[in-house]
Amino acid sequence: MAVASSIEMTDEQKAICEMVRQFTDEQILPGAEHYDAVDEFPEPIVEQMKELGLFGVTIPEEYGGMGLDLTTYVMIVEELSRGWISISGIVNTHFIGSYLLLKYGSDEQKQKYLPRMATGEIRAAFSLSEPELGSDVQAIKTSARKRDDGRWEINGQKMWVTNGLLSSLVFVLVKTDPDADPRHRGLTCFIAEKEPGASENTGEYAGLTVPPKIKKLGYKGVESTELVFDGYACPPENVLGGEEAGLNKGFAQMMDALEVGRVNVAARGVGIAQRALELALRYSQERKAFGKPIAEHQAIQFKLADMATQVEAARLMTLRAARLKDAGERSDLEAGMAKLFASEAGRFCVEESFRIHGGYGYSKEYEIERLYRDAPLLLIGEGTSEIQRMVIGRKLLQRHKI
Numbered sequence: 001m002a003v004a005s006s007i008e009m010t011d012e013q014k015a016i017c018e019m020v021r022q023f024t025d026e027q028i029l030p031g032a033e034h035y036d037a038v039d040e041f042p043e044p045i046v047e048q049m050k051e052l053g054l055f056g057v058t059i060p061e062e063y064g065g066m067g068l069d070l071t072t073y074v075m076i077v078e079e080l081s082r083g084w085i086s087i088s089g090i091v092n093t094h095f096i097g098s099y100l101l102l103k104y105g106s107d108e109q110k111q112k113y114l115p116r117m118a119t120g121e122i123r124a125a126f127s128l129s130e131p132e133l134g135s136d137v138q139a140i141k142t143s144a145r146k147r148d149d150g151r152w153e154i155n156g157q158k159m160w161v162t163n164g165l166l167s168s169l170v171f172v173l174v175k176t177d178p179d180a181d182p183r184h185r186g187l188t189c190f191i192a193e194k195e196p197g198a199s200e201n202t203g204e205y206a207g208l209t210v211p212p213k214i215k216k217l218g219y220k221g222v223e224s225t226e227l228v229f230d231g232y233a234c235p236p237e238n239v240l241g242g243e244e245a246g247l248n249k250g251f252a253q254m255m256d257a258l259e260v261g262r263v264n265v266a267a268r269g270v271g272i273a274q275r276a277l278e279l280a281l282r283y284s285q286e287r288k289a290f291g292k293p294i295a296e297h298q299a300i301q302f303k304l305a306d307m308a309t310q311v312e313a314a315r316l317m318t319l320r321a322a323r324l325k326d327a328g329e330r331s332d333l334e335a336g337m338a339k340l341f342a343s344e345a346g347r348f349c350v351e352e353s354f355r356i357h358g359g360y361g362y363s364k365e366y367e368i369e370r371l372y373r374d375a376p377l378l379l380i381g382e383g384t385s386e387i388q389r390m391v392i393g394r395k396l397l398q399r400h401k402i
């Protein structure tokens with residue numbers, strides 16, 4: 001049961017969204033319950049996503065991708081997230097990696113990685129967080145020092161790396177100048193190559209260990225791992241943008257990537273909120289209490305009204321942030337607002353839908369139980385709601401300085 005929305009779409013966007021919606025209805029939604037229950041990577045679904053070209057949506061055609069804009073990408077992410085946010089999580093860090101390469105990568109780096117990323121043959125992860133830090137990125141402790149052979153030796157521990165095990169590339173932010181003041185001038189983004197699926201990397205990737213995946217409340221199927229760097233040697237050509245251009249430039253590169261990442265998380269919030277609304281609309285017309293469907297009780301209608309309003313507003317804010325970015329305009333404030341509003345809308349709609357389901361919402365027989373465990377992640381990743389408010393407040397004052 002899809003809920004009509006009034007957003008403007010080109011014919012191409014309509015066709016792509018219909019295709020992804022069909023894929024979601026036929027492949028993701030029927031499979032999510034199983035993969036969530038056993039916390040297993042949804043390999044068959046991912047294989048089909050490769051065939052549909054979903055790993056190369058924003059990668060230009062010259063590298064084998066679809067060459068679509070951020071706006072179309074967020075429409076796709078909404079559809080995928082409506083099915084299961086773990087599926088969009090598999091694409092999300094990969095999308096951020098391809099954005100970093102396209103915007104900051106050297107020609108050699110683009111040629112080397114983008115064609116295989118576009119097909120999904122290799123996938124990318126994105127790593128800032130550490131056991132002792134998440135919001136305070138500048139406090140990163142993992143460090144790299146240049147060895148006599150010219151390579152950079154990385155030592156330290158990363159935390160919460162989505163796609164940490166099965167990725168082939170990790171865009172990892174580490175400290176290269178411990179004395180830098182301000183601290184952000186001493187951070188560099190390395191493209192760390194690894195063996196996908198290997199917990200103990202060997203040969204040229206020796207020194208990188210992936211401990212067993214972290215056990216989580218929800219967001220199952222896609223692995224979240226630590227990464228332990230212990231004498232891992234990264235060639236100088238794997239500094240994002242090349243050593244000359246990229247050394248100590250990592251913080252600004254990653255913050256830029258987080259801005260599009262925020263629009264991406266906003267789209268995931270819209271998708272999960274949309275699904276919660278669909279489930280509530282259906283359940284409330286089926287379930288009877290006091291002699292009539294609960295949808296005929298005004299208190300339930302008010303919940304549905306609030307949910308639908310939040311979904312629509314979140315979607316419009318998300319698309320606006322994406323469209324500004326596509327138009328080459330400043331979108332930092334709008335991306336922060338969209339992320340804050342849409343992730344909170346996701347949590348709100350899921351909880352309201354859960355309440356509408358009564359006791360059955362607490363049962364694993366009903367899909368809303370999974371959504372209830374999945375939705376809180378969106379309040380955390382790409383900056384918590386508190387951090388978004390800090391970003392929004394700061395940007396507002398910058399734009400309206402008296």
Ligand SMILES: Cc1cc2nc3c(=O)[nH]c(=O)nc-3n(C[C@H](O)[C@H](O)[C@H](O)COP(=O)(O)OP(=O)(O)OC[C@H]3O[C@@H](n4cnc5c(N)ncnc54)[C@H](O)[C@@H]3O)c2cc1C
Pocket residue numbers: 093126127128129132133134135136159160161162163216219224377380381382383384385386387
């Ligand atoms: C499932 C999952 C997947 C993830 N995937 C990735 C990934 O792929 N790559 C990656 O790098 N990271 C990833 N993360 C990490 C995520 O980005 C961090 O958890 C997040 O940034 C918050 O950092 P933290 O957990 O260290 O919380 P902290 O920074 O310790 O914050 C704790 C609390 O304090 C609040 N707080 C912090 N600073 C302030 C302040 N100045 N003012 C007010 N409140 C403040 C926060 O909002 C929060 O409520 C993932 C996390 C999860 C749970």
